[in-house]
Amino acid sequence: MKRASTSRGPRPGSIARVDGVNYADLGQHLGYALKRAQIASFEAFSRATAGEQITPPRFTALVILSGNPGISQTVLGEALGTARSGAMMLADWLEQRGLAERRHRDDDGRAWGLFLTAKGETLLRDLKRKVKRHDKLFAARLKPAEHSELLRLLAKLAG
Amino acid sequence: MKRASTSRGPRPGSIARVDGVNYADLGQHLGYALKRAQIASFEAFSRATAGEQITPPRFTALVILSGNPGISQTVLGEALGTARSGAMMLADWLEQRGLAERRHRDDDGRAWGLFLTAKGETLLRDLKRKVKRHDKLFAARLKPAEHSELLRLLAKLAG
DNA sequence: GCAAATTGTAATGATATATAACAATCGCCG
DNA sequence: CGGCGATTGTTATATATCATTACAATTTGC
Numbered sequence: 001m002k003r004a005s006t007s008r009g010p011r012p013g014s015i016a017r018v019d020g021v022n023y024a025d026l027g028q029h030l031g032y033a034l035k036r037a038q039i040a041s042f043e044a045f046s047r048a049t050a051g052e053q054i055t056p057p058r059f060t061a062l063v064i065l066s067g068n069p070g071i072s073q074t075v076l077g078e079a080l081g082t083a084r085s086g087a088m089m090l091a092d093w094l095e096q097r098g099l100a101e102r103r104h105r106d107d108d109g110r111a112w113g114l115f116l117t118a119k120g121e122t123l124l125r126d127l128k129r130k131v132k133r134h135d136k137l138f139a140a141r142l143k144p145a146e147h148s149e150l151l152r153l154l155a156k157l158a159g
Numbered sequence: 160m161k162r163a164s165t166s167r168g169p170r171p172g173s174i175a176r177v178d179g180v181n182y183a184d185l186g187q188h189l190g191y192a193l194k195r196a197q198i199a200s201f202e203a204f205s206r207a208t209a210g211e212q213i214t215p216p217r218f219t220a221l222v223i224l225s226g227n228p229g230i231s232q233t234v235l236g237e238a239l240g241t242a243r244s245g246a247m248m249l250a251d252w253l254e255q256r257g258l259a260e261r262r263h264r265d266d267d268g269r270a271w272g273l274f275l276t277a278k279g280e281t282l283l284r285d286l287k288r289k290v291k292r293h294d295k296l297f298a299a300r301l302k303p304a305e306h307s308e309l310l311r312l313l314a315k316l317a318g
Numbered sequence: 319g320c321a322a323a324t325t326g327t328a329a330t331g332a333t334a335t336a337t338a339a340c341a342a343t344c345g346c347c348g
Numbered sequence: 349c350g351g352c353g354a355t356t357g358t359t360a361t362a363t364a365t366c367a368t369t370a371c372a373a374t375t376t377g378c
Contacts, residue, residue: 021230022226023223023226026219029294030310032215035215038193039240040318056191063182063185064182066183067181067182072325073325075180083368085367086365088326109325109374109375110324110325110373111325135188141315141316147189149308150189153301153312155192155195157199233357244337245336248335269355319378322375323375329371337363338360341356342356344354346352347351
């Protein structure tokens, strides 16, 4: 459906810094700082994946499928932090575009295993490259040491 | 409406690390790391504001209103990164609980100025204290120096 | 075998938020 | 002064995401 982008002002959700507005000590709040950074990162992601209809959850699903061939939809949902039904819709979406497929499982008649197709693998490789490049571009404001330090701190924070 | 919280497994959206799942190099992606950290932070925020129906955008709106008395709804929307209609609903919500009020503007017959009420100021003071305390608690995994370094890097990243 | 739990699925609902349309008002420019 | 475009607040509508609930098929444990 492609985002319209006909809007004039700052892109929705961008939390732009507006001139003349006093933001008080908002920057001291971890949550606010994280949100702002995440939005900036999301914009970089969008630029990287322009054209394709890839969202962060879809990208994550591709990565996890690639690293865990035959994973069940329930486990995929847990890994993504969504309800089973959410994993379902993701799987449907991937399947419809021929990026993944469901295969019957021998050991369990209820469950289906999810597998990336060759097309899915190819797309993922391409996406990873683009995302990494844009990540680097986007994080160019940081020195390399700062970049890795940030990743370390975020991981530590997320526990 | 208060979240149901009847769910059994990991809280939706938590992106829990699931045993036996291979996450590949997901942790190297800034966007993923940010999201995970933000979710953890959001949970801390929810704990801090349990009882009240305060969401991060509402909290941000309170802070901005406090620092910018008489701000217009359009500017508030820009500062929050939402469409005007979103700022509208936020203002409605705040007004309904007596936390803010709209006052006519002398200089512009179309625009309304937004002001925190005394009740709003009081609530904000209380919230700030709680949020700050939980932020610290939540960020306890980081050393104080790391905490401030993280804030600095995030701000630098968000530009 | 049979009850309970699990899996995938479908239908529904909630929520947040963007988009579009509209009236009132302002500001500019002739 | 008059009119036209832009802006503000507002409302209604659409959309996207995601949880919740219910259900059939199947597995597992007793």
